[in-house]
Amino acid sequence: MSLKNSLENAEDNWLISYADMMTLLLFLFIILYAMAVQKEGANQIPAASAAPAASAASQAADQSSTGETAAYYYIDKNSSAAGTASKSSSSSKSAAAKTAAGKSTASKSSSTKKVSTAAKGSAGKKPTYNEVESFVESNSLKGTVSVQQVETGIVFDIQAEVLFDEGSSQLRPESYTVLDKIGKYIGSLSNDIIIAGHTDNQPVDTGNYQSNWELSCDRATKVLRYFTDTEKLAPQRFQAVGYGGYRPIADNGTAGGRQQNRRVEVIVVEVP
Template identity: 45%
Template structure:
């Protein structure tokens, strides 16, 4: 009986001490953890100064390592082996680092050309508006600054006879004035012919498509043949009655639709250059 009681008493005492093993493992892990943290937190002051100095030089120069800019340097400011900016692993030449221009602030040649063109267009607009006002041509010539360019709309009343595409003698005044201004602008010029929706009965042209195209071509040929302007500067098209600006059901609306639109386009030529400004005649 006494042996059985003794065995029963030894069992629970042995099981109660097993938590010490887990506790000891936990303390060991904590000790290892703090040793690792201490080792990681140790800073080499010399290396830290070298790295921070090199980073400061790089940011001030505005260039990156990939672009061949300053590299991480050693204690005396020399570049580390294999980090020279010339790509050969040799130290680069002495002297202060050149600060590269910021591409976001430096305008490109094309941007400068657009700015020059806008200056020319502004002067052109002011000149043609003054010409229209001085000659009381507000009912025949309409000038507008549109997103695509400066638009000059000419009524067919002083350009052509009814159903014809041959220019009237009185049209030379405004066309000569425009020619002198076109010579001072480096921009493409579009000439568009428009008609009303009334069908053509008899005569040379079979429909409004032919009439509108020939009217635009007549204005174009005047600029090229009579005034000697550069043919590469121009383009023309005929739209018949497909782009009305007035109501074709009324007499006044049809008169508005019979027109030639000349637009100095906001676009550079293919070479992207600008011609020197010339004074208007």
């Protein structure tokens, strides 16, 4: 009898193991389900909070397309105070935008008037070629000064030998009369003036200048300073440039050509 009971008990032991396994599986499924529910809830929260931001971004894009600039704030719809603040902020921004637009329009109008007035003042008297040629002849400058009409304006072309000794940038006393007459004439104008120095293609013999670049620049500057310092013309109207021997008007292969290339140009800039 004892042996029989022992055998029966051994046959029932598998039920205990099976029950334990089923219990463990149940706990496992419960844990997995809880984790899945928690993860799904976490994913839904950012999506819900992103909706207002997406709406605000859409509004910003619409405003940007109309050329307006605005700041956007997220306000809780359940708060009546927030709604009032939003309306107040929108009204103040609209008023500020209108004020800024008014100021901008007034500023542009004022600037346009100033530019127009400045343009009229800078144009001043517009000399013609015949007028300048007549001035040169009536002031006994013919043969010393020639007149050219170029795209930039009208040019007083002065031979360098009248103004300077060879290789020098110091004005000769004989040049003062010529410069005085030209200075009086351009002083009656309000056009900008360019002083351009030119040389021939021969190397500089003196040790004062490394090349014709420096010599031509210094000569142009000396003439400019005579107009501004001696004739008391407005310095802001003037600029000086030096081209060395790189813009000849005659053949440098002859003495006569080189003499023509050594020159200083006083250019009366035409205002369109």
